[in-house]
Amino acid sequence: MKKIFFLLLLIASSSVFGQVKIWSNFGDEALREGDYYGASRFFLKAWDEDSTYEGLIYKLGMSFKGYHNNEKALFYFQKIENSKALQIKHPDYLFHLAQLYKGLGKYELSRDYFEKFSRIKNDFTSYQYLKAKNELIIHDKIVGILRDTSDFIIQNIIGDVNTGVAEYYPVWINDSTILYSSLKASNVSPDGIINDQFYSVNLYSGHKEDSIWNVGNIVTSNELLGESYSDGSFDKNGEFYFSRQLENLNYELVKAKFLTEEILLEKNTIKYKFKLGVVEPVFENLNNRKYNFRNPFVFNSEGVKYLLFSSNKPGGSGKMDLWYSENREGKWGNPKNLGSTVNSPGDEIGPNYNLNSNRFYFSSNWHYGLGGFDLFEA
Template sequence: MKQHFLWIAVFTLFALAGCKSLQEKGNDQFLSGQYQYAINTFSQILEQDSTNLEANRVIGESYRLSNRVEKAEPYYRQLAEEEPSFNHYFFLGQSLRAQQKNEEAKEAFEKAKSYTSDEALLARNQREIEAINLAEGIDDYWPKHELVNYKELNTPGPDYSPVLSEDFLYFTSGRQASGLYPATGTPYTKLFRARADGLKVDVGAIQALPEFRNEEGLNQAAIAISPDGNTIIYARGNSTSIKDLPETALFVSYFRGAGFTQPIWMPVNEDETWWNSTPAFSSDGEELYFASNRPGGFGGIDLYKATRLANGDFGNAVNLGPTVNTPGNEMFPREAADGKFFFSSDGHPGYGKLDIFVAENDGSGKQTIKNLGENINSKGDDFGIFFTEYPKAGFLSSNRADGVGDDDIYYFEDKTPKPKIVNVLLNVYTKEAKADGTEAVLPQTRVVLYGSDNKQQGGDFSNTNGRVRFTMNVDSDYTIIASKGGYFSKSIPYSTKGKTPDPATLVQEVTNVSLDTTIVLDQLILEKAIVLDNIYYDLDKADIRPDAAIELDKLVKILADNPTIRIELSSHTDSRSSDAYNLDLSQRRAQSAVDYIVSKGIAADRLVAKGYGESQLIVQNAQTEEEHQTNRRTEFKVIEIKE
């Protein structure tokens, strides 16, 4: 029995010694950034002791620092239960949020509050809670855009950051890798290209970047190509060699006559220990956007903008500010031709990890940030947007659950249904008014169509049937003017609003709607009196009443439509006063009418006011009020037609 217990004791000592050896090995791996190796090592310890806090801490941190925080939940949960602290609850909340376990995440963030009094940490924690609440009300930025995995282009490893330049699609991929990246356990990445026409990529002829050679044993990624195609910038880093640069940095290659130069480290990196990556050119190539963790930012990784210098380098990097940047991470910038700025972030309200956002000006110079919505973003990482036809089509990258491998390339298209076309065909019939009150066809009448902007949309002479046809737009306002020698020209408003079917109810791609209208012209005869109906005055007064103004406005329109005529406007009274009084009253009334017309913009020299009193009675010896009213009238007649 003693021997049995001795054997157990010896075995335990060997096991503890083994654990200590594993722990030292794992810590070395963690401190050197070999996060996946550290995860593998400490997982062996957890198999023997699932409550080992150091193992839980290193694995949780390794997943978080290698951008896989969603896998860190069980380790931070164990830490929060055994050693509750702000960081443990905060990172647990981030892991839960990355999985869209929003209610559990908010509960973890609420618990984190009680373990710190640091205002900066509390503000960051509150921002996480608010981001979850705001994410619940996100609308799709492009509701009709559809996202599709480009399966033929992707591999089981990472494929991301596509950029189209000069009929080639350039992208980052883990294919042809010579080793694994210790931080994530995924293949080292290189730069590749394939011929492409918009979204159509020749996936059968993918080749390693020919402009310069990919290096072995490190990551080359996130390529940017200047608009003129003469400058290539990309991120290079994560080498395992102690002789190499300690951090990811931007490298540049220039086209010089026969080919591209060997890539060199860019001065815009500034410091070898700063992480710089995900470059993108502005639409004119004069500015370089990139992500960096350099000091003085607003969070982990911020976006910066550098300007092209006289020597061709980029410098004077400027942080894009707190509207774009957050205490989280912002990267993968993309400026659109219309000034909108697209980028990826895990700090703005979103669906979990990196989402794609757009910064746009609201018209007053203020920027607003909008999440592109769940038809573009997912609870995974979504990043690296590039437009082949802005904003209708392009590529992006994502490691969402339905992918082929790790990061995958997706393409998107605007699938908005083509609108049904409705052609409005308007038949305008021209007629003349006869003396007997009938109407007759008036051929060879000039008919002109004007849009709401007063620009001519068409014009022609009516045919022998008095018809002219115009093609018009739906829901639009027009003016139609008809003119013919010897007739008063006339303009009429015409609207197609409410006269066509709703396109949503149509089945055919093209529907023609035929409408009719008629314009009746009056003969223009010199010295022929034309009575203006309903021109009334109060007893013994010459003021223009509102009802009279309505009728006078019709005369204003006639004068406006016929700018070459000059008229006499006359007023007549009945016989129920002295001749002298009636003559004076009629003259005052005629002048009042002329003054009113002049106030509407008609030149005074086109009008003559004439009061005739009771000298031109229509009904002699009038007895009834109706007969007196017939005599009390206002008339006009054309007295001159200017050529």
């Protein structure tokens, strides 16, 4: 998100209605870019000015839902549920309530809302209708999962790597160093205004000292300044595959040499700084720019180099599907879909293959699970 602060003076001098519209427009831009947390901050500013502004309740619900603040999202969608006028304007509120209740572990209540939604939805081919019907089919399996679970302790890593925005897709370099994607802004006002010239998703390094994880440097190159880029996977030759955002907000798959610089500190300790070399597209077909390409994972098996990734390109089963490509004589071949056993009408993302166990891992929001994106193996 670039230079959102340029209208601040206009906001200060505008009427209340004008201020609400400007804050709401900022929120709309953040939603388009997938910055749900930032969108919620802007919509809340608009809410403080005029809570009756057109569409604001729904947008607040969607922004909080987008970054998994289910309790806050539920608050706004329940407001829609309690207003006949808002129900008419936002007829899919039942679908969102069903998803939110599932995310909160209220599975019986979630099933009831999916049932209500499926009865009133007229478009029998829409994703929401198909999703609701699928949730009703898999409900008994979810009950079975709850009866047969293992206890795991999941906790945030200690240190300053995690922030209030978004950190995701870690890639191990060694047992004390990771790369990860983060949506950060270094200059944020108390009102939540981003004062950075460039506000984007970047790759960062994280370093563990004892049990504390500390933020390292931005891992970038001159070609990537001001751009969003994320995800990532190494091949055995040290090339790093990742996703770079285009001007149309889609992502393309690219690769670059991963370069390490040693910096000698006091007491003869060494600090490593990472950067990327020349960035090259993985697939040269310009038609691919019309679609999203994310989550590259590279591996070698029986002398063949493979690339797994997720994409909404044509030929899939639904939204984001899982695909693979084979590298022959240094060139990546035409992508092939992994098929309907894995892919669904929903989203499948984050492919990962373990050569030692011959197991394939991925995330899906369609196959039966406990809510949102669950992890699966095949």
